[in-house]
Amino acid sequence: MRDFFRSVRLGAAWLMGLALLSPLAAQSPADQQAAEGTVNIYNLDREAHVGGVEIHGPISKAVASQAMQLIRTIRPDVDDLKVLLSSPGGDVLAAMELGEEIRKQWAWTTVDEDGECFGACVLVLAAGVRRIPTPENVGLQRMNFDQKEFVANLSSDKGKQKYAGVAKRVETYLARMGMPKKLFQEMSAQQSSPKVRLLDAAKLKTLGLDGSDPAYEQWLRENNNQRPPPSN
DSSP: OHHHHHHHHHHHHHHHHHTTOOOGGGSOHHHHHHTOOEEEEEEEETTTTEEEEEEESOBOHHHHHHHHHHHHHHGGGOSSOEEEEEBSOBBHHHHHHHHHHHHHTTOEEEOOTTOOEETTHHHHHTTOSEEEOOTTSEEEOOOBOOHHHHHTTOOHHHHHHHHHHHHHHHHHHHHHTTOOHHHHHHHHHGGGOSSOEEOOHHHHHHTTSSEEOHHHHHHHHHTTTOOOOOOO
16 A cells, blocks of 8 residues: 555656646747757777767657667677767657667666766666766756657646656666666656756665666676677
């Protein structure tokens, strides 16, 4: 019964955030273009088997799709593929889709001293088999969604039902990535606030955002630190 009431409270927090979200449709075309993120390959050395993909700016469907394509392209030539993140957030569903591919490809995720990772970017960070964030550069923030997809031609009640469904998908996704329940709970609590809650080193560890996937580490131990098998 206690878990039931906790779920109700967390769901309510996400729905409170719904009323505060700014529709993407309210942005002018120039603003939308300025807010586009970019994806690039960086430090790629095929002979040394090193390299990665860097993401700057908001995570949209287009950015996630491009990042996934580049990850698949260079994965056969790189041992420890790193995804460098510097993003103020973006679309939740796009971030989870990208995160699934990152985990499938056994890629690392990093946030360096010059970067930032807020909101939906945290979902991507959580996907890394090794996660190397910089304290105070990662923050929990109210999540954003593609408004056209979630509220177009929908009644208020149906819109809220759809948002509640997405909240459940986020919870399931984080569990699949091996994150502690505390991370989803604290992300949910942030839905009603417009502020970014920055995470220090201790909090990053507690929430699982600084660490590694046990299955990945076990595979490395059992295979003498050889390169992980490529995913199709």
